[in-house]
Amino acid sequence: xxxxxxxxxxxxxxxxxxxxxxxxxxxxxxxxxxxxxxxxxxxxxxxxxxxxxxxxxxxxxxxxxxxxxxxxxxxxxxxxxxxxxxxxxxxxxxxxxxxxxxxxxxxxxxxxxxx
Ligand SMILES: [Zn+2]
Numbered sequence: 807x808x809x810x811x812x813x814x815x816x817x818x819x820x821x822x823x824x825x826x827x828x829x830x831x832x833x834x835x836x837x838x839x840x841x842x843x844x845x846x847x848x849x850x851x852x853x854x855x856x857x858x859x860x861x862x863x864x865x866x867x868x869x870x871x872x873x874x875x876x877x878x879x880x881x882x883x884x885x886x887x888x889x890x891x892x893x894x895x896x897x898x899x900x901x902x903x904x905x906x907x908x909x910x911x912x913x914x915x916x917x918x919x920x921x
Contacts, residue, residue: 811849816842 825831
């Protein structure tokens with residue numbers, strides 16, 4: 807399920823949208839704040855890297871995750887990484903690349919399926 811972040815050019819609100827499929831993600835949703843069809847898709851890599859260490863620290867993989875968790879693309883990969891650490895698995899550099907792809911919404915579904 808791809809997650810994308812958007813900026814609304816009408817009201818200025820940033821927001822995340824979760825899609826059930828790549829096909830659905832091909833269409834841009836209306837703004838959740840003002841309803842305008844003026845959303846621009848964002849990439850949020852920088853913000854993610856800034857907070858990743860902190861997120862890994864307080865992250866509890868046993869806690870229930872609701873829809874809002876998956877709506878935050880910065881959480882993509884954090885859960886998987888922590889879980890792997892707990893299981894003593896070395897994910898290696900290939901995984902880092904995979905997470906990068908997931909973060910941009912390409913293969914989130916695959917990561918969740920694999921774990
Ligand atoms: Zn708006």
